[in-house]
Amino acid sequence: MIKTVLLGIxxxxxxxxxxxxxxxxxxxxxxxxxxxxLDALRRYDSAALCDAMAEDYRLRxxxxxxxxxxxxxxxxxxxxxxLRDGLAAFETLSQRTGGLMGLDIAxxxxxxxxxxxxxxxxxxxxxTARVADRLIWRTRAKGELSRSLWRIRDHGGEAQTWSxxx
Numbered sequence: 001m002i003k004t005v006l007l008g009i010x011x012x013x014x015x016x017x018x019x020x021x022x023x024x025x026x027x028x029x030x031x032x033x034x035x036x037x038l039d040a041l042r043r044y045d046s047a048a049l050c051d052a053m054a055e056d057y058r059l060r061x062x063x064x065x066x067x068x069x070x071x072x073x074x075x076x077x078x079x080x081x082x083l084r085d086g087l088a089a090f091e092t093l094s095q096r097t098g099g100l101m102g103l104d105i106a107x108x109x110x111x112x113x114x115x116x117x118x119x120x121x122x123x124x125x126x127x128t129a130r131v132a133d134r135l136i137w138r139t140r141a142k143g144e145l146s147r148s149l150w151r152i153r154d155h156g157g158e159a160q161t162w163s164x165x166x
Contacts, residue, residue, distance in 0.1 A: 044091035
């Protein structure tokens with residue numbers, strides 16, 4: 001009987017420790033997640049990017065283009081639709097030009113802050129996109145990531161994009 005109780009306690013403690021470890025997020029995990037997202041963008045894989053978005057994903061953005069500003073506040077579904085449409089257009093352009101006009105995206109993480117509790121992180125990054133060596137947009141973004149059961153989720157955030165397509 002005592003062996004069963006001790007085994008039960010050991011399993012409970014092990015389960016709690018495993019669960020806690022699966023929900024902690026670190027700088028290295030944030031960087032790995034950002035690399036994975038960048039790879040998905042380069043493959044035009046909108047499904048992988050949308051899958052990483054949390055149910056409560058919300059992006060508040062301002063786009064600067066041609067001297068005008070456009071503010072948008074989009075949830076998960078609308079953001080995924082924009083992402084699918086945009087990446088499909090760039091993939092078609094790349095295919096039709098034999099890769100000469102492929103989308104080249106670079107991201108620089110400027111700040112990572114692990115929030116109290118260790119389950120969420122705030123990330124600031126600057127991304128640039130080029131097609132055929134021509135800068136087409138630059139984005140500065142602040143977002144929030146969380147980790148639960150070994151999976152990192154993107155909760156959105158704020159972004160400012162400067163578009164140079166005119």
